[in-house]
Amino acid sequence: MGTSGTGRARTTASMADVARLAGVSAQTVSRVSNGYAGVTEETRRAVLAAMKELGYRPNSAARALKRGSFRTIGVITFSLATTGNVCTLEAIATSAAHEGYAVTLLPVALPTQDEVRGAFTRLEELAVDAVVVIMEVHLLDAAALTLPPHVQVVVVDSDAGDRYTVVDTDQAGGTRSAVRHLLDLGHRTVWHLAGPEDSFAAQRRADAWRATLTEAGRVPPPLLRGDWTAASGYRAGLDLAAHEDCTAVFAANDQMALGLLRALHERGRRVPADVSVVGFDDIPEASSFLPPLTTVHQDFAEVGRLCVETVLRTVREGEVPERGTTLVPTRLVRRASTAPPPGHGAQRP
Incomplete structure (x- = not known):
């Protein structure tokens, strides 16, 4: 009929059942179940074999209450x-x-x-x-x-x-490294594609972007906002592509940077020859973007x-x-999406 040799696996086994089959006390079964010392290897094997034969599963909740965890x-x-x-x-x-x-x-x-x-x-x-x-x-x-x-x-x-x-x-530190990298390349200022208003990470990155530009004596351009998705990056990218004075963009995450790259490409703005782009996160796919994305690595x-x-x-x-x-x-990972602005005599680092 397809039953085991003892036929006991069809019913819910108890600790007492295991103890009887293994020829030990219920306390010994409990010690084996909880991994306590003081049980010989031979006894432990006998108890485990009985558990397997009977289909017995220790009560994890009861064990947790005993050990307080x-x-x-x-x-x-x-x-x-x-x-x-x-x-x-x-x-x-x-x-x-x-x-x-x-x-x-x-x-x-x-x-x-x-x-x-x-x-x-x-x-x-x-x-x-x-x-x-x-x-x-x-x-x-x-x-x-x-x-x-x-x-x-x-x-x-x-x-x-x-x-x-x-x-x-370190959201602020990562943002500062991204913005300073673009300024060091010779860009007059850096535009920012921010995340949602209700996000702490987006807020800290936007605040650090604005503060870094101000400390460098640059005027922050109008902030654009997305929702972390590539689609929102694409929409913002279509807007940014229309600004001929936009030569550098810091996107608050890599997905939005991906959409931004597509929009710039469709509008004939070359990356990085015309516009440099930096992301944030360093997702595994960032190195496979076209061009490979310079971004801030989060650990x-x-x-x-x-x-x-x-x-x-x-x-x-x-x-x-x-x-x-x-x-x-964090750390800045430099790839091929950033370069000096058009007409700038500086060499790429």
């Missing part, structure tokens, strides 16, 4: 549509797995305070040890939003360092590692993380 990190994020959020999430999951922890993802449908509160409630029900919040929109700076005090929280991409532990890319892996390291230090050692912001450095 669920070995799970919750991640709340508003959007999975942006490169930054996806890469950060991947880095968190990779770092967590390396430490033997799983990740429970809870996307927030709408960027509202009620949705964020609801996400924390659901994560508590799912039993997590700590939470990483990837929330680039302006929510955590709202006085009305207070995260649960008993939940250890690390925030990515936020200005909430006065109330929470924040890990972020998403390090951001994820620091998030996991911080929350696990709290979980394992009971150490309360200090409030404030840890910035992960």
